[in-house]
Amino acid sequence: MTSIPAASKIRRRLVGALDPLSDMAAWNRLLARLDPAWSLDRVRARVVARVDENADTLSLWLKTNRRWRGHRAGQHVELSLEIAGVTRRRVFSISNAAGSSRLIRLTVQRQSAGGVTDWLHAHARPGLVVELGQAAGEFVLPEPPSDRLLMIAGGSGITPLLAMLNHLADQDSTADIMFFQLFGHPAERLFAEELEALARRLPGLRVIAHCSAENGRLGADELASRVSDLAQRTTLLCGPEGLMTDVTRAWAVLGLETRLRTERFAAPRPPAGGGAEARVHAVESEQVFTQSASLTLLESAEAAGLRPRFGCRAGLCRTCLCRKRSGQVRNLVTGLVSSQTDEWVQLCISVAESDLELVL
């Protein structure tokens, strides 16, 4: 038993000794010169087709390299690309079923200006190479397969559910699937043709399209009342924040929270009002503290008993550099606002402008 850790330690030492020859970043740079999609350890993917679904939504078909380990229907993936020198990342749900061809489809709805989605709308075309993470997420079909499903898709939240329907169709599933598709305006309805085609392959699929501009907003209670056998169904829900909250609450009241699976988008939260306090979630220490208007993030974290690394406390040395997962932060020295997800912030000279998630 003891020989195993010893052997692995020796192996680690030996491999470590060869580090100068195995600088992954360097080899990857070299490979990328030959073909930008090549990499020894990163998933890179080339756009093979772009389909404009409507004015604000497009789908990209991507051919991944061999580092891609596949996905389960419903999972998401992080896409990163460089915009004006800055590497930006954003998570997208995969909207097709896993096949053998290493092809995935991402559906991109245009969000705030200057971000990843905006850039993709302007620049994505066949040939573009982007970097991806591996597929992740627990929003997948129940296992063992359930024969009664209720799917609720709000707006572009349809993407992971579409992947599930495609997967079920590939499996020749006969499951009874009620599929509520909610959207604001008729022009915003996504994948109408694909859903029709899926309905032909899936005998148990019933698609109920609901346009709130024409028929009024469909509340969670009304939705529940339209499903007679709700308690027997596994509910899969993905959509905007308001819908998610309503349905989660209604299902909890009905005692069905264990039969509900959800996927949440990391939506940017609105900035807190002028001089207001902001809530900061320190992810690693699992603490939540409040940033008062008169303190910097570093001071607030310390006041809350956290001990972030710090150096000069004047914005020079960057010892206190911290990863911000989400939220909006203002740098007091440069006046720059960091509003994208996953950016570095200097705690000692930054203040929160909205609720935050920090890797602390």
Add this chain to the structure above:
Amino acid sequence: MNSITAASHPRQAGTTPSDRLAEELDAIRTEVTASLGERDARHIRRMVDRAQASAVAGRGLLMFGWGPVSWILGVIALAHAKILENMEIGHNVMHGQYDWMNDPSLCSQSYDWDIVCAREHWLNSHNVEHHNYTNILGKDHDYGYGMLRLTREQRWHPATLLQPVWYLLLAMLFQWGVAIHDIKLGRFLKGRMSRAELTQRSKPFLAKAARQLFKDYVLFPALAFWQWPRVLLGNLCANLIRNVWTNAIIFCGHFTENAQTFTRDGTRNESRGDWYLRQIQGSSNLEGGRWFHILSGHLSHQIEHHLFPDMPAPRYPEIAPRVREICERYGIHYNSAGFWRQYGSVLKRIVVHAWPTRGPQAATA
């Protein structure tokens, strides 16, 4: 503390000249920060490619070359790679100049350089201590590196007579001097640090030094089989060239004739403007062509670097004329000259202050 007396710019009444200086310099920073983009990203990536290509060429020539010409070319290419990596890439990336790119391979929190100095030691002794306490005697340990007497205010000791010899040794072994700098050996020798603390402080250094020695003096020579002596000697020479070059550039940064020193008392209640002023008065620039600036890691623009240590270095030459113009308006001496003139004045200082110099205080009050 020095204050700005001459020809102050009367733009805003009610604020001190020092505040106005800070305001003008901050405006430059804000402008540059807002314009960072693809151009800067392209520059640093090009430098990384260039350093890598040069390292591959240098090591290749040393390992597989034949004859003295290929050996000399190999040494030059490898020294060039190490200088570029240490100065233009490592030093600048570790200042956070490219953190805004959000690229993990160019992030100040994880980048490690091709030198025996451990990154965590460097971040403390350089980014925290040297850049904050620049040229404050007793607080900036980079001033004389704890072994050289460069001003009258420093204490003289008979051993100081030999400091030209110490300096020569330091220049040749500069990476080792930099590497043990943050262990603060002096404190241990004076009995102000326990042996346990010394051991603890030495750990990152020992680990890094072992890795570097293994790489340059075991792994790469071994990969060349019977050619191992030329690889080993070549690596030694490349490291030596890098050491002497970086030492010369770095010593020109703060030890030239007109670079001022400061006292703890005089800098106690510094405003941001006073801090900027001290950075300008304690630093000196080198003039030269584009290649010279790149090989110095843009430390040839030491003044701009000390004002804005986290600004991408290729921007320094662009803002230098504006900084110079501001200095002229505020009557601040902008210390800039060619390499030989500046380095000559450094060497002169090392020799002059080896003797027990005394006299009126330097221009610090």
